[in-house]
Amino acid sequence: MTRPNLLVICGRNKRRSRTAEHIFKNDSRFNIRSAGLSPQSNRKISESDLNWADQVLVMEADQKTKIRKVYQHLELPPIEILDIADDYEFMDEELVDTLKVKINSLLAINYDL
Numbered sequence: 001m002t003r004p005n006l007l008v009i010c011g012r013n014k015r016r017s018r019t020a021e022h023i024f025k026n027d028s029r030f031n032i033r034s035a036g037l038s039p040q041s042n043r044k045i046s047e048s049d050l051n052w053a054d055q056v057l058v059m060e061a062d063q064k065t066k067i068r069k070v071y072q073h074l075e076l077p078p079i080e081i082l083d084i085a086d087d088y089e090f091m092d093e094e095l096v097d098t099l100k101v102k103i104n105s106l107l108a109i110n111y112d113l
Helices: 016-024 047-052 061-070 093-111
Strands: 005-010 031-036 055-058 079-081
Touching (some): 016 031
């Protein structure tokens, strides 16, 4: 099986999604990239990101809604909500632990990894 491509999204790609990309960037089980929904994002989500992704992980339910609305013309990959509030700084220890638990459990369920 080829390695799945995970796209992790948050508001501005400054803290939550960047942390996820940072902690998993060398994981041999899958490929990961991060982006944000805001025009002020460090790296803004694009159609090519969504075409690349096998799975999209968002931090909040409204982010899933926004992606579906803005990119309704695309055949979107499955979008999972991690339900992680914007209460953390980049690489916050609690954020790292939460992301590891949630992303690893999704990988186990969806990809048997």
